[in-house]
Amino acid sequence: MSSQDIPEENLPAAQDTGHGALDVADEKNPFADPGVPPHEPRIQDIDERAAKRSERAVALLFTVSMLATIGFIAAFVTIPVHKTVYIFPLGHIGALNFALGVTLGVALFCIGAGAVHWGRTLMSDHELVQERHPIEAPADVRAQVFEDFRQGAKESQLGRRKLIRNTMFGAMAMVPLSGVVLLRDLGPLPEDKLRHTLWRKGKLIVNMNTNEPLRPSDVAVGSLTFAKPEGLEEHDHGFQNEIAKAALMLVRIEPEDIKDKRELEWSHEGIVAYSKICTHVGCPISLYEQQTHHVLCPCHQSTFDLADGARVIFGPAGHPLPQLRIGVNDEGYLEALGDFEEPVGPAFWERG
Ligand code: FES
The missing domain is CATH 2.102.10.10 (Rieske [2Fe-2S] iron-sulphur domain)
Structure with a gap:
């Protein structure tokens, strides 16, 4: 259905897109851009004590990560390779591998959790809109590119020096053959070995x-x-x-x-x-x-x-x-x- 079929009173009203531009419903675009929703401040944006709590939580996670890394190094240095430990429900497993896995896992998890918590509670959460620009180059830029190409072809004398041009194309066509020859390294051809069995x-x-x-x-x-x-x-x-x-x-x-x-x-x-x-x-x-x-x-x-x-x-x-x-x-x-x-x-x- 084209926009002409839509009664005018049913077309969405012009709206503020939230980034300064007014997007108006018209014949080409019957649906106005609703824009981004209004920004809702978080508790950390309005309460400094809440922001401090978030800061401490993030710092705690990063600190735990540091301690886990120190634990990783200590485990690597102190735990004998053949020592085993009983872990329910896994049974007896290598103590060193277990300690390295746990400490490294905790260290990485805490870095990730700290970064996420920081991003969600303290970093700016204003939504931004970036307009997408047309991918196609303007006509004058395209004309310049064609002109440059023509000029380059003229200066290289590709059209005039046919001997060079033809041998160059020949060389470029031949180069992939070296790759084809390398296929021989995949092994001997099966010839008719797969066609016959021991049945006679x-x-x-x-x-x-x-x-x-x-x-x-x-x-x-x-x-x-x-x-x-x-x-x-x-x-x-x-x-x-x-x-x-x-x-x-x-x-x-x-x-x-x-x-x-x-x-x-x-x-x-x-x-x-x-x-x-x-x-x-x-x-x-x-x-x-x-x-x-x-x-x-x-x-x-x-x-x-x-x-x-x-x-x-x-x-x-x-x-x-x-x-x-x-x-x-x-x-x-x-x-x-x-x-x-x-x-x-x-x-x-x-x-x-
Ligand atoms: S080998 Fe795939 S179905 Fe038999």
């Missing part, structure tokens, strides 16, 4: 806890089974690197509950195998909800639906968990039918 066609799937190859009957409905590739032992060199990529979890789901067609094809009798590494920032997933077939990453609560291609249904993860295609060998053991077809973990740079 025919690799047996081994229970992570028992080290025994798994049969389909070992994976019960409702349980989450953690597994690793056969031949990967904890004492192996590089075990941590490999298990961080190859860690697997197996779940048995009623085949009719599996919604994703590819997931069903890659499973065996409803047993599905997924990477245990969260696609957010790589935490190991560990919580399984039997009724919904959801797995939850404990780090930031990303939740994946294992009955629907491990689709992300909640949380910050950006991609489903990679699935491992599995089958059963002639001896009845679960085996991988290849490697993961996509990078495991937070491989955000490789996916669309």
Whole structure:
């Protein structure tokens, strides 16, 4: 609504802004500046004895601060490092640290409290108004700046000496390249190391806890089974690197509950195998909800639906968990039918 729509009698009256200027409601500014409220004197402003009391209180706080600092130095010099003291409810703690902490805390607190009390009771509390000036420079100053710039460009002969100008721009463009080269110091590129894991066609799937190859009957409905590739032992060199990529979890789901067609094809009798590494920032997933077939990453609560291609249904993860295609060998053991077809973990740079 413009000010023209406001009946004149409803416009606020002209008011004294409290800093000498009269702010008048008009068409451009329908609301007059109410100004600062009138100054209310404090008790210390009108009663010298109250002001003296405040002065003594401030001086007392500063004095306590000085004493605490002396106490700090004395504690540092006199208390042995290994001495302990019983403080309820903390129990036995180092006496020196306790004394230093308390004395330093008191010294700083008293300085702060003294300054605040001084400011609130004795320093002037008149409100001041400072007008804000326009930020834009006046037209003549701007014109002068442009003129100076033109003059500088002319005197430097930037337009005339094209060879100098072009090589200067080239040099300035090249300098940032040295920073780009330094990026090499961030370490070797991962190349395709993150694309492949130890899983291969025919690799047996081994229970992570028992080290025994798994049969389909070992994976019960409702349980989450953690597994690793056969031949990967904890004492192996590089075990941590490999298990961080190859860690697997197996779940048995009623085949009719599996919604994703590819997931069903890659499973065996409803047993599905997924990477245990969260696609957010790589935490190991560990919580399984039997009724919904959801797995939850404990780090930031990303939740994946294992009955629907491990689709992300909640949380910050950006991609489903990679699935491992599995089958059963002639001896009845679960085996991988290849490697993961996509990078495991937070491989955000490789996916669309
Ligand atoms: S690492 Fe799994 S949700 Fe963040």
